[in-house]
Amino acid sequence: MIKYNISYKNPHKHLIDFELTTSTKNKEKLQFQLSAWRPGRYELADFAQNIINWQAYNEKDEKLSFK
Structure with a gap:
């Protein structure tokens, strides 16, 4: 399941x-x-050139590494 919020x-x-x-x-x-x-x-x-800030977290709200 995927949930998303756009503001x-x-x-x-x-x-x-x-x-x-x-x-x-x-x-x-x-x-x-x-x-x-x-x-x-x-x-x-x-479109990737327009991404300013990218972060990933696990269910414990710990920051994850990504590439």
């Missing part, structure tokens, strides 16, 4: 906050991928 706390900065929660029971690794396409456009886009 727009600082619209003047044109930034959104995106929080994703998922069940990782019995899984050693998870892989997430951003789409390279957007609807209505026939070109590839590098």
